[in-house]
Amino acid sequence: MKIGVLALQGAVSEHVRMLEMAGATAGAIKKVEELEDLDGLVIPGGESTAISKLMHKYGFMEAVRQFAEEGKAIFGTCAGAILLANRINGQEDVHLGLMDMKVERNAFGRQKDSFEASLPIAGVAPNFPAVFIRAPYIMELGQPGVVLAKYDQKIVAARQGPFLAAAFHPELTDDCRLHQYFLEMVKECSKI
Amino acid sequence: MAEVGTSRVKRGMAEMQKGGVIMDVVNAEQAKIAEAAGAVAVMALERVPSDIRAAGGVARMADLGIVEEVLKAVSIPVMAKARIGHFVEARVLESMGVDYLDESEVLTPADDLYHINKKEFTVPFVCGARDLGEALRRIGEGASMIRTKGEPGTGNIVEAVRHMRTMQSQIRKVQSMSYDELMAEAKNLGAPYELLEQVHQTGKLPVVNFAAGGVATPSDAALMMHLGADGVFVGSGIFKSDNPEKFARAIVEATTHYTDYGLIARVSKGLGAAMTGLEISKIREADRMQERGW
Numbered sequence: 001m002k003i004g005v006l007a008l009q010g011a012v013s014e015h016v017r018m019l020e021m022a023g024a025t026a027g028a029i030k031k032v033e034e035l036e037d038l039d040g041l042v043i044p045g046g047e048s049t050a051i052s053k054l055m056h057k058y059g060f061m062e063a064v065r066q067f068a069e070e071g072k073a074i075f076g077t078c079a080g081a082i083l084l085a086n087r088i089n090g091q092e093d094v095h096l097g098l099m100d101m102k103v104e105r106n107a108f109g110r111q112k113d114s115f116e117a118s119l120p121i122a123g124v125a126p127n128f129p130a131v132f133i134r135a136p137y138i139m140e141l142g143q144p145g146v147v148l149a150k151y152d153q154k155i156v157a158a159r160q161g162p163f164l165a166a167a168f169h170p171e172l173t174d175d176c177r178l179h180q181y182f183l184e185m186v187k188e189c190s191k192i
Numbered sequence: 193m194a195e196v197g198t199s200r201v202k203r204g205m206a207e208m209q210k211g212g213v214i215m216d217v218v219n220a221e222q223a224k225i226a227e228a229a230g231a232v233a234v235m236a237l238e239r240v241p242s243d244i245r246a247a248g249g250v251a252r253m254a255d256l257g258i259v260e261e262v263l264k265a266v267s268i269p270v271m272a273k274a275r276i277g278h279f280v281e282a283r284v285l286e287s288m289g290v291d292y293l294d295e296s297e298v299l300t301p302a303d304d305l306y307h308i309n310k311k312e313f314t315v316p317f318v319c320g321a322r323d324l325g326e327a328l329r330r331i332g333e334g335a336s337m338i339r340t341k342g343e344p345g346t347g348n349i350v351e352a353v354r355h356m357r358t359m360q361s362q363i364r365k366v367q368s369m370s371y372d373e374l375m376a377e378a379k380n381l382g383a384p385y386e387l388l389e390q391v392h393q394t395g396k397l398p399v400v401n402f403a404a405g406g407v408a409t410p411s412d413a414a415l416m417m418h419l420g421a422d423g424v425f426v427g428s429g430i431f432k433s434d435n436p437e438k439f440a441r442a443i444v445e446a447t448t449h450y451t452d453y454g455l456i457a458r459v460s461k462g463l464g465a466a467m468t469g470l471e472i473s474k475i476r477e478a479d480r481m482q483e484r485g486w
Binding site for chain 1: 195196198205207209211232233269289291316445
């Protein structure tokens with residue numbers, strides 16, 4: 001199973017490490033051609049505005065939408081989740097718009113409010129070490145969507161078909177259970 | 193229970209900036225230009241380093257009106273500089289909601305002996321370093337991100353290159369040492385032993401390491417990425433160039449695609465003049481910012 005991590009900006013090597021720990025072959029993706037032989041894609045944390053600009057510039061918007069159309073699984077963490085959303089609170093522009101959900105950016109405050117907490121994630125872990133950094137949350141999740149985790153009544157992890165979104169950063173921990181969950185999704189989607 | 197200001201949260205914030213460009217800005221308008229160009233953060237300042245150098249006198253924390261203006265103008269993280277050792281400036285900036293503090297040699301040091309005890313802060317800090325020992329001393333004090341000092345405000349990349357090469361070479365040396373040699377090396381470098389041990393085991397700094405101090409062109413940024421930088425700070429290089437918007441975009445692209453020389457050539461064409469550079473030997477020793485701090 002080969003998973004790519006979109007490597008335009010952000011915490012790329014951390015995701016590669018976690019995917020490998022979870023048992024996949026993983027690599028950084030900088031060019032659209034490199035999407036071709038992938039079974040799944042991770043869009044990492046970083047700055048969503050910066051990543052989005054570079055995605056537009058290098059044709060990744062169309063290429064990733066095409067990737068999704070082929071039914072392949074995509075996992076977005078933090079900025080990656082914002083990039084997946086089809087609605088962003090307070091702004092008209094969206095990025096990939098693949099996942100039917102409304103997100104709020106920097107929803108827990110600025111960096112001094114960033115935090116970590118132990119989080120139960122349905123079907124993944126009763127006690128996942130979740131690191132929230134200027135994190136977004138999911139205000140509304142469209143159907144058919146499955147809420148996987150909430151923090152302070154707010155949805156912070158969700159699945160919808162081939163898409164997985166987390167407001168926090170599993171890649172900053174040594175816990176690869178959410179990445180394993182994603183690899184299971186990839187298997188389902190690609191019938192490997 | 194939620195925990196704020198943990199080492200993982202502070203260092204993680206810097207991880208999210210990797211592969212990106214952090215730009216110096218002096219007002220809301222410049223901050224918006226930087227954000228639109230794809231900056232991952234902006235550094236709110238009263239003057240860019242080349243103007244600080246030209247103005248002389250004592251350089252302090254920026255006018256807080258400017259910091260507030262920039263905080264309101266953009267949705268990307270906002271950084272600001274406090275003087276070395278000036279923990280009150282740091283606390284004031286933290287209270288305003290600044291996302292990352294730079295305890296910076298670009299400003300006139302407030303303390304010639306001690307740097308800020310950064311572990312006590314909720315907000316993360318970035319600090320400059322010229323070599324591995326200096327980097328590990330700052331990390332020992334709680335810095336969550338390191339950058340080369342270079343020589344700020346010169347548009348001359350030579351010092352940043354020297355600092356990055358020195359650090360990388362020392363890291364390789366430490367990695368290849370036997371355990372028996374580590375304590376003596378900690379003494380040589382003036383580095384905390386536990387941190388040096390981590391470098392020995394992992395072959396890298398325990399925090400993200402950016403390049404800063406002299407980046408003026410897209411090729412400069414790409415050069416620093418090749419030398420092992422995780423990302424780039426551009427101070428005077430953008431808003432002292434002929435065409436800040438174009439320079440900003442081009443430096444962002446060259447940082448992402450630093451191995452694609454055709455692309456760097458394309459984005460570098462027709463940019464107009466870069467900032468005027470300064471030859472390091474022409475700067476009096478007392479005016480070299482990199483000598484500030486230890």
